[in-house]
Amino acid sequence: MxxxxxxxxxxxxxxxxxxxxxxxxxxxxxxxxxxxxxxxxxxxxxxxxxxxxxxxxxxxxxxxxxxxxxxxxxxxxxFSILRDDLVKMAYAAWWAEVIDVFLPWAEVNEEVFRFLLAGLLVLEKAEEPALLSCAFELRLLKYFGFQPALEVCARCSRPVGQAVAGFSVEEGGVICPHCHQEQAVKLLPLSVASLRLLRDLAQADLRTVPQWRPDEKNRLEVGRLLVAFIELRAERPLKSLSFLQSLLAST
Ligand SMILES: [Zn+2]
Incomplete structure (x- = not known):
């Protein structure tokens, strides 16, 4: 008591x-x-x-x-602005669910608390939240110890530079051409520009991200692999993700 x-x-x-x-x-x-x-x-x-x-x-x-x-x-x-705007609400709910899924009960993590607060403040003003969400997801993965390998090959740990065969959701990051040649695995495409975007997002100050204007193709590539990465590790259906995806598909 x-x-x-x-x-x-x-x-x-x-x-x-x-x-x-x-x-x-x-x-x-x-x-x-x-x-x-x-x-x-x-x-x-x-x-x-x-x-x-x-x-x-x-x-x-x-x-x-x-x-x-x-x-x-x-x-x-x-944060009533987030509840009044359906798209922003869907993103905020998705972030809240990712935290809910990965953070065990009663485990004190002030970093995640502060980060969510900062994220919601940026989301309130963001005109286009999709890229912001990518940055948010990447940082959350880092806080929870699931940071995808972006600088080194997820299998052999050698630095990859810009030459990657693709991204392996299962193995947890980029795969170098050498490893892929030895044993082909299922890879998601990751162009040089998308890899650069991912690396930039991993370092980004959240407040600046809504002003970035990357190529839509790269943003979609990055968004897709992050969601697949989170879904696999969540090990349960993510309700807010289905809602977000159906909402974005209908707009
Ligand atoms: Zn390798």
């Missing part, structure tokens, strides 16, 4: 019982937690605004015998 205070971002919100919500909150001090917001579906409840997805809050959480309870929540930033 105890009580703690932290900053938190709502990753996920689902209905519970008659009037409650169960929230998955990424907190700064306690990592990813689950907490119930009692009465949060009643119109005049004080937790209504705070319990919405992506809200950035100062929270007070009671830890009882069962599920922790969100006792107080003060909105620092509501």
């Amino acid at each position: 105890g009580v703690f205070q932290s900053e938190g971002i709502i990753l996920r919100s689902r209905t519970f019982g008659e009037a409650d919500k169960i929230l998955t909150i990424l907190t700064k001090d306690r990592g990813k937690i689950e907490a119930v917001a009692r009465g949060a579906r009643r119109p005049r409840n004080r937790l209504v605004g705070a319990s919405q997805q992506f809200s950035y809050l100062r929270v007070l959480v009671f830890e009882g015998k069962s599920i922790p309870q969100l006792s107080q929540a003060e909105i620092i930033r509501s």
Whole structure:
């Protein structure tokens, strides 16, 4: 039993019982937690605004015998812009799900917390979020220890320069022509320009990325392989990804 205070971002919100919500909150001090917001579906409840997805809050959480309870929540930033714009909402939900999938419960990771917050702030203003999302995904993979090999061959670890046979989702990065010749594996295409874009994105300051204007062909190539890379490692269907993809296909 105890009580703690932290900053938190709502990753996920689902209905519970008659009037409650169960929230998955990424907190700064306690990592990813689950907490119930009692009465949060009643119109005049004080937790209504705070319990919405992506809200950035100062929270007070009671830890009882069962599920922790969100006792107080003060909105620092509501990120309502992200919920009002369907495309941005879909991207933010996708980022939240990737974090939810890869971050174990209660593992404190202030870096990921700060990074999500920074990412949502950039997403709010971004006109074209697709490339921003690539940069975000790449950085998240790094935080979770899944950074794809981009400078060296994922199989033989030799530096690859610009000469790669392609990208292996299974082996975790670029494959050199030599390795591919010895034993051909399934590769996704990766042109020289796309490889350069990937490397640039891996180093990028997120705030600058929405202004980049790479060739659409390269952006799509990079986007596809990152999504395949994440899907394979997630080991479960990603609901927000299907939603994002169907949304982008229809626009
Ligand atoms: Zn190799």
